[in-house]
Amino acid sequence: MSLWRWFTRRRRERELAEEIQAHLAMAARDRMERGEDARSAEQAARREFGNRTLVQETTRDMWGWRWLREAWQDARYALRGMRRSPGFTAVVVASLALGIGANTAVFSLVETVMLRMLPVRHPEQLVELLQKYPGEPRGQLNWSWKSYEHLRDNNHVFSALIGTSIDSRARLEVEGCEPETGVRESVTGNYFPELGLKPALGRLIGPQDDPAHPVAVVSWSLWANRLHRDRGILGKRILVSGVPATIVGVAPRAFAGLRVDARTGVWLSREPVQNGLALMARLKPGVTLRQARAEMAVLYRFTIEERSAGNQDPQIRHLSVEVEPAGNGFATVRDRYGQPLSVLMGVVGLLLLLACVNVAGMMLARAAGREREMALRTSLGAGRGRLLRQALAESLMLSAAGALLGAVVAYFGTGALLRIIASGREHERVFLTVQPDLDMLLFAAGIALLAGLLFGAAPAWNAFRSAPAMALRQAGGAGDTRIRRLFGSGLVAAQIALSLVLLSCAGLFIGNLASLERADLGFRRDSVLSVSLDSAASGYHGERLARVYQELLGRLERIPGVRSASLGGPTPISGAGASGFAEVEGFQERDEDRRWVLIHYVSPKWFETLGTPLLAGRDFTIQDQARRVAIVNRTFARYYFAGRDPIGKRVTLWHVTLVPETRTYEIVGVAGDANYAEIREPPNRGIYLPVFHDGRVSGSTFEIHTAIGPESISGGVRRALRDVAPGISVARIAALADQIDASIVPERLLALLSGFFGALGAVLAGIGLYGLLAYTVARRTNEIGIRLALGATARDVTRMVLRDALATVAVGLVLGVPMAIWGRSLTVKLVRNIAMQAAAPLLFGAAAIAAVALLAAYIPARRAARVDPMEALRQE
């Protein structure tokens, strides 16, 4: 009913006018009947009636919905204002859209990675159990079945302990469907019941499932996209990496496993005693994290004893257990992207603040131009509250427009961010699913409202305390209050300070990325093609595979454009690697000083191909496959031999990955250090062993040094492979440089985005300064005219404007430097592996801002210099 009135408002307005018109007509007629002439009767009737508009106003108030009506008026007025100055509107809306869009995009990632809870029962009670070596940033999830049982049966703090082992590259085959690679979880029987999940179809895995007959639950998305929502799949067979299981159900749609970065495709019931478990527990109600940690520390001794038995690795004694909240899943992505994302959130927050200050400055300047309008309206009876609301309505309209456009920016921005994040190395690649949902929209609307209030406060206050008499008296508006001018400059100085912070932050990240890209890795990045082969399905293994690979090496070297080819394992910078402990004759070390030695299996010509120098001794030869020989790296030689010649000495390796027995090797060479494992870490002690040994081959990645672009020979490589070993497939073929790039995605993400935002901030500050100067020059045209008339030269005037600009910039820089320094130390604290650099980023930021400022000041300064004194004086 009331809403209906609101819609029929226009008709009611018309009727009210007509009603009043009728009243006046009747009053006039009565007077005329009493003998007055038409004109004076009409005038008298009007006089008697009083202020017609006011009567209409107060009557309308009785209809209710007054606030809505006024809000509508305010909105229309604001829209008119926006249309009248399209340039201003465009700049404001664009800068707000970028600010709001960037915030929303980054927030959507933060939400997905760090905030969103798993769609399970009471996710806030969930904790994960990690094992950690001292000093290691990330914990391991790898638990043995026995430890699981021990913890499950002896703790008093958890209401449940669930275990799952995750294989991210399982091969999933269902009859009648294309096989695909997906994520497989093998879960303990209490997994689904304890998470409180209900099946979308069929049933879920439960404790009653017989380990002898594995059953499988497929994910909703696998069922919907690959199995065509076939209800008949229940009871069918699925092969998971070759292991058959019976499909018993479909998981609920919202649930895709316990990690945010990987969507599980299938869950299998597991056999007990299988190791490699990730553990998640549910805290009993009332039990605190501290109590859980204390109890786990005690129970963990069991695991340490278990792990040390039959394993002399002294480091195991230093392992400790950690209990961390895991309501949003296992923390692997959080560890990797949590910090960069927090920093980015801060950066975009600053950017939005900068945009708000910028818009506030522009709105204030515009409000000053409309001072007379405001004054006129006040003296015509507009309420102060009303003017204030109107000013706020204008700000909110602008920020609403900014938010709308910002949502579009966020949509594409999120896509771009996800693409960058997904470009990482295979084993740490992150597949996030970020949907533009209600949370995002609410967030965008919320920050838009906040921004509107923030930048609208100054103009609103201005409207509120406008003094009509003063403003009306100031004819041309030549006199500007000192306070206001200072405030305007203050806003611009704040923008400059903020953009200095952004720029120096960008400088820090860009510098960090550049140093990683420039870092001497000890091997060649360019002109190397890296070809990983997969021989699992080929039927070749052992000696036969070794022979095929040797033949292939020969074929590869004959491809035109190839300088040398070599085989090795593991692939450089893949993040994986073999390791073991070394024992050198005549070298004593305490157990706690022992460190892992990285082991690389390489073929002859490896050093030549990758450009790692051989410092002493000789390279491997093909005959070495029958001998136990090794080449050590420089760090190894320094540590174990300290200046003595290692050639001919013997080293014993034990506890080597995948090699059960202890072996002794003769050192035949010393190579330069190379950072094969991680480019962020300093070189480790490393040792090279022949890739062909004991009639086997311990590597599957061919590195090929080319004289031409590395990718251009990939056709030749595939042909050679087809000829020599048709059954072997290519797992991956890419330039080594790309592989290195893929290993520094978080760094690139930070550098790229902070650079973009820094540039944006500088542009905004430039616009702010330009606006201020242009406005000042316009207001001071009169004064400048007088100066020119009194003999000032155009240069004096230019200098005056530039001096103003410089003063503002200087204040901004003085304010910004401590902020930037503080921000930098905060960043260095937050982000791992980032070096506290010298003043370079700060200087870079300051220089960039000075350049932008000069550019921004140029046009107003020139305009000031071109003022025609006669014109200016006439313009009163």
Add this chain to the structure above:
Amino acid sequence: MARREVYRNRIELLQGTLDMLVLQTLRWGAQHGYGIVQAIRTRSGEVLQVETGSLYPALHRLERQGWIKSEWRPSEHKQRARYYQLTAAGRKQLASEHSRWNQLSSAIAGLMSPGESEGQA
């Protein structure tokens, strides 16, 4: 702005009474705004002059409360005018306001009567 406040105050001051007077006037039949002003003036012996700035808001408010309803029809001079008419709810309201008014005026009269010599205005 200032003048508007004055009008408001007057509406509030007169509100109860004005509503009652309007309702009372409409007891004699449907009437338009101008007619109501004239009726109150003549029946009060030219003492009560209803301001249009109070009357129209009052009419619209009463209509919204459902005590009167309106319709457009031609006046005696073929002028289209909006006629207001009492509803059943309005009659009830008038009765209760009338009795309240009687209470109030007798109470005030009782208070004022001891000082007979002055209490006239």
